[in-house]
Structures are given as structure tokens and as C-alpha cells.
Amino acid sequence: MKLSARSRYATRILLDLAEHTEDRPLCASAISEKTDISVPFIEQILRPLKKAGYIKSVRGAYGGHIFLKDPACITLGDIVRTMEGDIKISQCSSNPNICERSGDCRTRIAWERISQTMERELDAITLADLMFNPDKIGETSVPATPRSPGCAEEPLTG
Numbered sequence: 001m002k003l004s005a006r007s008r009y010a011t012r013i014l015l016d017l018a019e020h021t022e023d024r025p026l027c028a029s030a031i032s033e034k035t036d037i038s039v040p041f042i043e044q045i046l047r048p049l050k051k052a053g054y055i056k057s058v059r060g061a062y063g064g065h066i067f068l069k070d071p072a073c074i075t076l077g078d079i080v081r082t083m084e085g086d087i088k089i090s091q092c093s094s095n096p097n098i099c100e101r102s103g104d105c106r107t108r109i110a111w112e113r114i115s116q117t118m119e120r121e122l123d124a125i126t127l128a129d130l131m132f133n134p135d136k137i138g139e140t141s142v143p144a145t146p147r148s149p150g151c152a153e154e155p156l157t158g
Contacts, residue, residue: 007083009037010045011076011130014054017067018127025057025064045083052082071131073151077122087119 012035020026028039028046035042046065049055054074055065080087090111091098099105129137 003080004084005041006045007080009035009041010049010079010083011127012037013042013045014049014067014074014079015127015130017055017065018071019131020067024062025066027064031065048082052078054082070151071127074127075123076125077119080122087122088115089118090115 013031016031016034017026028042031037031042032039037045046055046057050057050065054067054069056068057063057065077087088111090108099108125137
């Protein structure tokens with residue numbers, strides 16, 4: 001299984017915006033320079049990120065994009081769900097009615113378990129982890145940086 005470029009690039013873009021500490025917005029060309037993602041692709045990716053409330057756009061000569069959330073409140077799972085929808089490795093994992101054999105399928109349970117594990121691991125890594133504790137990622141399924149008290153308990157969906 002391969003994560004889409006949209007999810008991977010959305011993570012890089014959000015990380016870049018979260019690390020941008022200047023008071024002015026960051027334009028798409030500046031994001032492109034730092035992330036090696038083309039401006040047209042950045043513009044496609046920014047739309048769902050803005051809709052999810054992670055960023056806002058400012059128009060004008062000094063316009064660009066501003067990160068809005070606490071990096072400890074956004075998990076990789078949140079980003080993948082925003083960009084892709086459900087985190088499932090098979091369609092029958094999210095909707096058993098999609099397959100006529102789901103009632104007696106011996107592999108469906110395995111796909112569900114793998115999907116749940118993948119989702120749990122993605123939800124355990126925040127943007128703050130990538131910013132401040134990247135060396136701790138992978139040591140456990142527990143977030144390296146605790147989520148801020150102001151974070152929503154439920155993962156965001158797209």
C-alpha cells in the first residue's frame with residue numbers, strides 16, 4: 001500500500017507553514033522553494049487544508065497562507081483523512097455491503113485490523129512531533145509530544 005502524494009505533500013506543506021514564525025503569510029512560490037512541490041500542485045492541496053480549517057489565505061500583494069492550528073492538535077491521521085477520506089486498505093473495510101462475500105470472507109477481518117492499526121499509528125504522530133521530536137517517532141504508538149489540552153478529542157475528518 002502506498003500513501004498518495006496529496007497526503008504526503010499536504011503534510012510537508014503544513015509542516016512548512018507551522019514552522020514559519022514570521023508575522024506575514026507565506027506565498028505558494030515560497031512554499032514551493034522549501035518543499036520542492038510545484039506551485040500548481042500546492043494550490044490544489046491548499047484547498048482542502050483551508051476547508052478543514054488548518055490554514056487561511058490572505059489576498060493581496062503581501063498575501064499568502066497562514067497556519068491556524070496548534071501543531072500538537074493535528075495528527076498525520078487528520079491530514080490523511082482530510083486529503084483521502086477513510087484510512088482503509090480495502091473498500092470492504094469501510095463498507096461491508098460493498099462486497100457480496102463480506103459475510104463469509106475470511107480475509108476481511110485481517111484488512112480491518114490492519115486498517116485500524118495504520119489509523120492508530122497515523123493518529124499517534126502530530127505535526128508537533130515532526131517539528132520537535134522527529135527522533136522519537138517510531139519508538140512507540142504513544143505520541144512523542146502530548147496533544148494540547150485545547151485539541152479536539154475526535155480526529156478531524158475531511
